[in-house]
Each structure stands twice: as C-alpha cells, then as structure tokens.
Amino acid sequence: MSLALVIGAGPAGLMAAEALMAPGRRVILADAMPSPARKLLMAGKSGLNLTKDEPAAVFADQIAGRAPDPGGFLQVDGRDFGPESVRAWAEGLGIALFSGSTGRVFPVGMKASPLLRAWLARLEAGGVTLRRRWRWTGLGDGFRFDTPEGPRDVAPQVTVLALGGASWPRLGSDAGWVPILAGAGVAIAPFRPANMGLRVDWSDPMRRFQGQAVKGTAIRAGGAVSRGEWVVTRHGVEGGGIYALSAQIRDGAAAVIDLAPDLTAERLARRFAQARGRLSIGNWLRRVLGCPLRVALMLEWGRPLPQDPAGWAARAKALPLRHAGVMGLDRAISSAGGIRAEALTPDLELRALPGTFAAGEMLDWEAPTGGYLLTACLATGLRAGRAAAARIAP
Template identity: 70%
Template sequence: MTEKVPALVIGAGPAGLMAAEALGAAGHRVVIAEAMPSPARKFLMAGKSGLNLTKDEPAGVFAARVAGGAAPASLRDAPPGYLNEEELRSIVEGFGPADVMDWARGLGIALFAGSTGRVFPVGMKASPLLRAWLARLASQGAELRVRWRWTGFADEGLAFDTPEGSRVLRAGATVLALGGASWPRLGSDAAWVPWLRAAGVAVAPFRPANMGFRVGWSAAMAPLQGTAVKGTRLSAGPLESRGEWVVTATGIEGGAVYEISAALRDGAAGVVDLVPDLDARALAQRLARPRGKLSVGNWLRRALGDPVKVALLLEWGRTLPDSPAALAARIKALPLRHAGPMPIERAISSAGGIEAGALSPELELSARPGIFAAGEMLDWEAPTGGYLLTTCLATGRHAGRAAARRLDHELSAAR
C-alpha cells in the first residue's frame, strides 16, 4: 500500500520535531514517522537529570565550539556542496542560544541560566516542553505516527513496518532525523546506515562521543566508587575542563571527562592537575615541610586536602618522586591512565554519520534529491553543555526550511 504525503519527517527526536515545525510554519502538512511507541525518548531521558537546552553565550562563540567538530574549513580543497566548518557555523548561528531560549519561552517554558551559563527549564524536566511542542505541531496540522519503523527505500518511496503491516510513503520532501548510534534502546540504532550507503550516500563509521572511559582500578580504589572528584583540571590535546567528574566501579564519568573525551578517544594523552589553583613552586614548598611520623597517605592528604586526590595520585602516579619539586610536577601533571572509551551504547552521543561531501549546504542528500538529513545523523560532534541539543535543533530547522522551499518551488512550477 502506497500513500502520498506532502512532507515527511522520519524520527521524532529534537531535530525531527524542529524540522516538522519549520515545514508546518511554512504551511505544509507533515507526517512524522517514529519507530518507538512514543516520541523523543532520548530527549526525555536527558531531561531526567535536568534538561540542558543551550548555553547562554554569544552565538559566534557558541557556533565556533560546535564547528570545531565539523569537517575542515578548507573551501579551496572542498568539493562542491561540501558541508564544511564555516557552513555548520552558519547554521548554528542562524538558530543560536538566544533563539533557542526565545523558542522555549514561546512554548511557555520559563528558563534560568546556571553559574556556568548552561540554560535549563525552571522545572528542569523535558516533559512539559515536549507536551507544549507536540501541541504546537498538532495545531499546525502535523500527524505523528508511532511504531512506524523505516525499513529502507522502495522504488521512489520509503518503506515502513507499521502496526497495520507494511506501508510505503511517497513524499514531496523528506527529512531524515533518525539520530546516531548511542543509546540504541531509545531508538537511535543506526539501522539506516546500510540503506543510505546502498543509495550512494557516504557514511562515516560511528564512534562514541561525550562518554566515560574504562579504568582497571586497583582494590584500593574500591571504597571510592561513586565519589565525585572536585577542584581539578583535566586536559587532553587542545581540550581542558575544570568541572566535576566521578570515580565509578569500571572507570571515570562526568561532565569534566566528557568535555575532553573526543581528544582522549582519538589518542591524546590525558593529564590531571590535582591542584590547579596552586602553582608548582608553592606546592613544592608545601611538600618540602618535614613529614615527621605521618604516613605517606596522611602526609599527602595534609598537602592536598582531599583523600580522593591522594588516592588518584597513588593510583596513577607511582612510583612517587622523592624530591618536592618532582613530586609537585607529578601532582600538577598526573597521567590519566585509562583502557579506552566506554561502549557507544552508553555514550551520550556519537561521532560519525553522513559525510559532509554527501550533503549540499541545504543538508540535502546529493544522491537522493528531495531527501534532507539533520541532527546526529550528520558527521559532526559537539561537547555537552547545551551544544549538542542546540545544534540538533538548528540543523533540524535548517533542513526543514530547505525542504519547505523545495516544496514551494515544486508547487509554483506545477501552477
């Protein structure tokens, strides 16, 4: 059974819903096909610990952080239609932090910015925003079809498994927003990759992003499992973070780790400064004081003021240097020893996806005109802290508007 629809969005996460909103605002009726029993499951999970919508900083600064995870911005060497760093930056600047905040407030959601500039709903949860968003889409005439799982291309249409059996939809314009490969149980299972590759669309392999790292702790670290590490600086390659992180039974997790995770994953050495607010000389003077009858652990605890920091030093810093200057240097640049990233199933997001060369600046697939893509399907990655969600919204809006322009052009040509 084949059905013709004006516009189709596949995937009811943030990018897909924003694409549908853009199409609806342009006057086009949209069908939203979602494989799961309900929409935006990963979005709702993110909201359980406080929905970080965006970060309150200038659009240009924000976009530059995102564009650092795009393809190199070499316009001279890029093939025609290549979505490069400058183009991703332009998309995000077109719907940056201030725009996201205005959009959320327009849905009746009160917001606040934390001390780091991260923006949250006052109620912290994602569900009130999602309910208001779905109501807006319904008022535009959008139709949400759940348990409609895309199964690939069918001649000039797109095939689905549905509660009523196999169906084929033919749309004037389609936006794909099926997510990446992290948290597959919530819907982003990357099942679409072979279908797009078979259609001639280049897709880079997926890798975990914004994830923790495995560590084979010694038995001495067992009492510290679940303990937050505060007041340190983590760095890897060009990235660094001053946030908190957590010692877990199997490794390290938390915002500070996620902020440097891309460089760690790609082979950069990780370094921990256990006392970032104290320079090496002052620390060496502190360590030069007589130890007396104190054990090494108690002596270090007195010098560092935190048993967790001492435990990490003894875990990752042995054999400890004898001289105060050398020990201070070790404390200020402690090697972060890990056994690789946590699996992609546990990552907050994923890197990889549809390669830039397969897309026009409008996010249209060169191999399949009339089909656009957005969100984590694209080959980019962004740090946590609001960057990821805002960019999904921005690319969804960009693709939805481009799809609407295509439909408008076709309607004008048909008259």
C-alpha cells in the same frame, strides 16, 4: 494537498516537522519507538541543558572545530539558530529559563517533559501527525515502514531524515538506517563514540570511592583544558569534565590531571616539604592535597611515587590519567561519524536522493555537551525543514 514526511521524532526531527507545518500541507512524523524524543527525556533527568549563554561566535567555534564541515552545514550563529534563538523558541512554548553559573541554560523546572508536551501539542495543532512504532525499513516507490498494522509505503513530496546517530541504541538511535542510505550511494563515515567516559581497571582500594565526584581539578589533553567535575564509577571515569576532552583522548592525546590547579608548582612544593614524621603516606598526602579522593588518585596513578618535594609537586600538577580506552557507543552521550559533508548540499539535501534532507546526529559532526549538542541538532533540523518546505507549495 502536499505531503511531507519526517522520519525520527527526536529534537532534530521535531524541529524539522515544525518548520514544515503549513495550512493545506500534511506532515507525517514517523518514529520507531512507542514514544517520541526518548533521548531528550533521558538527558533531561539530570536537568535539561538547552543551550549555552555565550556570544554566538564563541558558541559556534565549539562546534565548527569538531566537524568535517566543508559545506558549512553547522551554522549555529545569527544566520541560523543559535543560543538566543533557542531561548526565544523555548520561551515561546511557555518554558521559563535560567542561566547557571557556568552559562548553561536550563528550564526553571529542570525537566524535559514540560517542554516536550508543549512542543508536541503545538505540532499537533499545526497538523503534524505522529506515527509511533513506524520503523523505516527501505526505499522503493517511496519510503517503506514496518508498522503495527503491517508494511506501509509513503510517497511524500519531500522527506527529512532525523534518525539519530549510534549512541544509546536502546533509546532508538541504533544506526539501522546506515545500510539503506549506503545502498543508495550516500557516503557515510563510520560511527565512533563522542562525549563518553573512559574505562579504568581500578585497584581494590579505589572501589570505596565509586560514585564520588572529583572536584577542584583540571584535566589537560591535546592542548585543551577542562575544569569541570567528573565522577569515579565502577567502569572508569565519566562526567562533564571528562566528556569535554573525550574527543581528544579518543583520538590519541594523553591526558594529565592537575590536582591543585590554583597553586603554582613552587607553592605546592613548599607544601610537600612539610615533614611527614610518623604519618602514613595517605594521611600526609591528605594534609597537602586536602581531598581524600585526590589522594587516592595520586596513589592510584602516581607510582612510582616521587622522593622529593619538587617531584611530588610535579606529579600532582601532571598526574597521568591512566585508562584502558574510551567507553563504547552503548554508553556514549553522542556519536561522531554519519553522513559525510560531501554527500550533502548546503541545505542538507542528500545529493544521491533529491528531495530528501537529513539533520541531527545522522550528520558527520560532534559537539561537546553543555548545550552545544542539542542546539546544533535543533539548528540542523530547522535548516533541513525550511529547505524541504521551500520545495513544495502548501
């Protein structure tokens, strides 16, 4: 009986294990944590965003533009595993889905746990054996693990590595695999945070707004625009509207906020031309901008304050987002960096370790939130698993 090994029980690893299932084949799925897919479950606490309901070519462009991918390993259109494939796969697990107003696709129940339970049940029925608390520690005559029963060596015919990147290390993605693969001659790009918030040293007046969502604005950075909501937190600013531009900001682009994106500068200037009278500056700005939080941001980041209506309008349309740098990997949704494209074949096989494939956030790529990140992890897991399965007979 042939033996396949998958290391890492996140979405990419689970998908690779599913692709490797076959009668007469043993598949061991090893994970260092006590339970699988912890990051998936954490992401699903606020609603599991599986994919995005949009044309495959548009979807693929959101990922391809962010990855140093000369080998084309991030195919997420009809050739591989795109948005429609994700929907069909989830529905095949008995999970009913719906598309939100922005095209994001969620389970009707919103949570990740029902999908994960159904997925694990299918893998178990297909002969996949999940080994919990198996931490990969090195290479030798096979793959060496620290297990609850002591050191264990496994010598499979093929292996898929899906150990994650370097974000949210407390959930298992701690990049502990980097020294092992680097020592084996695999080229690895340094990890950097992706889909992360920005650190801000708030003034005391801003503290009362912590936890509140900023709505109805547009942020511009590096030629891109985000209209999503974002949140003022104790540490800075976070949320989808920020994450969408976090790569550009991380790489040095300045960010500005349009506090009134649905108004032209001329119409906004006419509003600012209203006589202030005896109103305080805050109350006057609230009459013009409406939202107290937008007023607070203007007073926080708009100084020195303008002196005429045109100046006020220009500042409100391009308010500098003043931050103290991006948040680190421990607070990032995902990471950029990892196994470089030139270290991989088009089938995601490691050139330095024939018979060993890699998938998911181990690879040097990044994708925005909104379904792109998870879909690409599933797609690379499927490709690596299929390529590994093609190497061995059942």
